Amino acid sequence: MxxxxxxxxxxxxxxxxxNLGIISEYGQFLKNNKVRGAFVNGSTGDFVSLTTxxxxxxxxxxAANKPNxxxxxNHVGHNSLKEAKALATHSAQKVDAIAALAPxxxxxxxxxxxxxxxxxxxxxxxNTPFYYYHIPVLTGANFLMHEFLGLASQEIPNFAGIxxxxxxxxxxxxxxxxxNGAYNILFGFDEILLASLPLGAEGWVGSTYNHLAPLxxxxxxxxxxxxxxxxxxxxxxxxxxxxTLNAKGGFNGAAKSxxxxxxxxxxxxxxxxxxxSIEELKRAENELxxxxxxxxxxxx
Amino acid sequence: MKPHSNLYKDNLLNNVIPFWERHSLDRxxxxxxxxxxxxxxVYDTDxxxxxxxxxxxxxxxxxxQVEPKENWLEIAKSGVDFIRHKGMDAQxxxxxxxxxxxxxxxxxxxxxxxxxxxxxxAQYGIAAEDQEYKELAKKTYLNILLRKDNPKGKYEKGTxxxxxxxxxxxxxxxxxxxxxxxxxxxxxxxxxxxxxxREVMEVFLDGKSGIIYEFxxxxxxxxxSFNGRLLNPGHGIEAMWFMIDIAVRRNDRELINKATETIxxxxxxxxxxxYGGIFYFMDSxxxxxxxxxxxxxLWWVHLETLVALAKAYEQTQNPEISAWYxxxxxxxxxxxxxxxxxxxxxxxxxxxxVLLNLKGGKWKGCFHVPRAMLQCWKAFERMENKGIIK
Numbered sequence: 153m154x155x156x157x158x159x160x161x162x163x164x165x166x167x168x169x170x171n172l173g174i175i176s177e178y179g180q181f182l183k184n185n186k187v188r189g190a191f192v193n194g195s196t197g198d199f200v201s202l203t204t205x206x207x208x209x210x211x212x213x214x215a216a217n218k219p220n221x222x223x224x225x226n227h228v229g230h231n232s233l234k235e236a237k238a239l240a241t242h243s244a245q246k247v248d249a250i251a252a253l254a255p256x257x258x259x260x261x262x263x264x265x266x267x268x269x270x271x272x273x274x275x276x277x278x279n280t281p282f283y284y285y286h287i288p289v290l291t292g293a294n295f296l297m298h299e300f301l302g303l304a305s306q307e308i309p310n311f312a313g314i315x316x317x318x319x320x321x322x323x324x325x326x327x328x329x330x331x332n333g334a335y336n337i338l339f340g341f342d343e344i345l346l347a348s349l350p351l352g353a354e355g356w357v358g359s360t361y362n363h364l365a366p367l368x369x370x371x372x373x374x375x376x377x378x379x380x381x382x383x384x385x386x387x388x389x390x391x392x393x394x395x396t397l398n399a400k401g402g403f404n405g406a407a408k409s410x411x412x413x414x415x416x417x418x419x420x421x422x423x424x425x426x427x428x429s430i431e432e433l434k435r436a437e438n439e440l441x442x443x444x445x446x447x448x449x450x451x452x
Numbered sequence: 453m454k455p456h457s458n459l460y461k462d463n464l465l466n467n468v469i470p471f472w473e474r475h476s477l478d479r480x481x482x483x484x485x486x487x488x489x490x491x492x493x494v495y496d497t498d499x500x501x502x503x504x505x506x507x508x509x510x511x512x513x514x515x516x517q518v519e520p521k522e523n524w525l526e527i528a529k530s531g532v533d534f535i536r537h538k539g540m541d542a543q544x545x546x547x548x549x550x551x552x553x554x555x556x557x558x559x560x561x562x563x564x565x566x567x568x569x570x571x572x573x574a575q576y577g578i579a580a581e582d583q584e585y586k587e588l589a590k591k592t593y594l595n596i597l598l599r600k601d602n603p604k605g606k607y608e609k610g611t612x613x614x615x616x617x618x619x620x621x622x623x624x625x626x627x628x629x630x631x632x633x634x635x636x637x638x639x640x641x642x643x644x645x646x647x648x649x650r651e652v653m654e655v656f657l658d659g660k661s662g663i664i665y666e667f668x669x670x671x672x673x674x675x676x677s678f679n680g681r682l683l684n685p686g687h688g689i690e691a692m693w694f695m696i697d698i699a700v701r702r703n704d705r706e707l708i709n710k711a712t713e714t715i716x717x718x719x720x721x722x723x724x725x726x727y728g729g730i731f732y733f734m735d736s737x738x739x740x741x742x743x744x745x746x747x748x749x750l751w752w753v754h755l756e757t758l759v760a761l762a763k764a765y766e767q768t769q770n771p772e773i774s775a776w777y778x779x780x781x782x783x784x785x786x787x788x789x790x791x792x793x794x795x796x797x798x799x800x801x802x803x804x805x806v807l808l809n810l811k812g813g814k815w816k817g818c819f820h821v822p823r824a825m826l827q828c829w830k831a832f833e834r835m836e837n838k839g840i841i842k
Contacts, residue, residue, distance in 0.1 A: 166542075166543060173606060174606065176611075177608070177611075177612060178614035180611065180613070181612060183612075184612055184615060184670075249474075361625070379759075393459065411675060412598055412599075413598055413601070415599075415601030415602030416602065417599075417605055430591065430594040430595055430598055431594060433594075433598055434594050434597060434598065434640075437597075437598075438639075438640070438643065439641070450671070451601070451615075451670040451671075452601040452602050
């Protein structure tokens with residue numbers, strides 16, 4: 153699994169029921185913009201607001217309609233290990249990989265408990281690559297991942313890598329180098345993608361790959377051409393994109409709403425995220441246009 | 453060029469508008485019947501929202517630009533009320549068609565239904581000084597802008613395997629935004645104009661051939677497929693008078709010249725040397741077009757061409773434009789106009805014989821004929837006043 157992987161939204165109808173009908177088009181939209189895969193039911197996919205049945209329905213629809221040559225990852229983490237295992241079992245034959253983030257209500261206090269949690273889930277889909285989803289700012293599971301790798305590589309036969317959503321680049325580099333690069337460490341911090349490039353990153357998972365795939369591909373290209381000034385200027389656009397939408401009542405809801413502007417109407421967001429009105433969306437589009445960002449958006 | 457302002461004015465006020473006033477009003481349900489036979493008798497009562505919006509816009513525009521006649525405002529109101537109360541779903545999307553009494557028949561798959569509704573709401577709001585309709589116009593307009601990259605949304609039948617973008621949308625936006633100019637923020641107007649002019653003149657206008665393509669790939673390049681090769685000459689020419697209007701507003705000589713040049717290029721390409729008239733559809737490589745009606749001669753194509761040529765001549769006094777105007781004028785007035793029963797025929801076969809003698813239907817309503825008459829009347833009046841035409 154390489155390249156840009158979009159953390160996808162849970163498309164909804166106006167009444168916030170799940171809109172499965174748009175998923176095949178959504179997948180094709182990503183593929184047409186050179187996104188290599190979808191990371192479904194994650195933080196961006198609002199898994200915390202979805203019922204288990206909804207999470208299953210969404211991934212079933214993705215599996216039935218995914219574009220050719222396109223990675224599909226299902227996030228199955230849950231505060232209830234029982235639910236997480238049920239989700240893992242359900243998607244085992246449907247996806248290219250499963251991922252889980254740590255329980256976040258009763259937070260984990262040791263690497264050992266994290267290992268147990270991941271091992272239990274991974275064993276429900278023994279033939280499917282398993283990724284640990286490291287996002288300490290939201291889970292509180294603030295462990296060093298290269299230490300966790302030492303355990304997981306021994307204990308979990310289908311352990312494949314980490315979705316690394318943290319800005320600890322030292323830890324990231326150690327993970328990349330672990331066992332001569334045996335594990336796929338996907339970088340998960342869109343606004344500093346550029347910083348991951350000299351460290352050897354080859355795969356990225358994030359929400360703004362839904363909106364700005366051409367921008368990130370330009371950053372990678374500029375870096376490869378040794379045009380670091382340009383790469384930094386482009387990276388700044390991605391930061392501004394996040395700031396602009398974040399200022400509209402919160403990034404998650406605003407960015408989901410913004411998909412409508414790009415031609416994929418993902419519908420409203422559930423509590424506590426906001427849903428932007430057409431006036432707010434138009435204003436956001438104008439501001440992003442003035443910042444020179446609209447030219448880099450994914451095209452329908 | 454001969455003075456023609458009276459010809460157009462007289463036809464508009466004493467022939468075309470009375471025809472619609474007499475035959476199209478649905479006094480029971482509000483809105484309009486548009487399926488009218490040669491004499492104006494109603495032969496089908498369904499209501500197509502494109503034409504409801506267009507007729508409401510037309511009567512509002514007459515009220516705003518010609519004379520504030522109460523009767524015209526009432527006719528316009530009957531249309532906008534019908535669209536607002538019957539023609540829209542809960543999310544404010546405009547259905548494609550309804551029964552006479554307002555039961556939806558076809559889902560709101562067509563973004564142009566929204567465009568014509570927005571135009572109608574805006575001009576009616578201005579005419580009646582009705583704030584609610586102005587707000588509704590603005591909302592509908594923003595909805596269009598946000599849907600422009602995927603206009604059909606969930607009603608899109610095509611896959612994304614071969615995405616193409618359509619000329620029709622930037623084209624209509626270039627006209628729509630001027631219709632809503634008094635209602636929108638000034639910078640919103642300029643932004644949309646910039647977008648529309650860029651798309652029309654730099655993306656869909658092909659630098660090599662100098663003509664307008666109906667579809668391009670998302671990156672603006674051409675595609676060798678039925679849709680990718682499709683030319684709709686009337687569309688291209690109509691868009692050029694939208695461009696001239698924008699150029700006049702912005703005092704942009706370069707745009708005026710480019711648009712004028714493009715009108716000539718398209719006419720040279722699409723004029724039927726054998727029978728006269730402008731083809732409806734063509735294939736850019738001369739292959740058989742997909743549209744079986746490709747060689748018909750349509751009323752709107754010729755009327756929009758007359759408007760475009762009148763405006764281009766007003767701005768440039770280019771003799772080439774004058775020659776084309778005479779040619780198109782003679783063909784159109786000879787073949788489409790129906791002095792016996794009023795209004796114009798819509799559909800001729802390639803030889804210029806009347807193919808369908810309807811005056812209105814699913815696609816022909818109270819729009820292209822009266823709008824072109826009004827535009828030509830005003831353009832010639834200005835030229836006569838300025839002494840451009842003696």
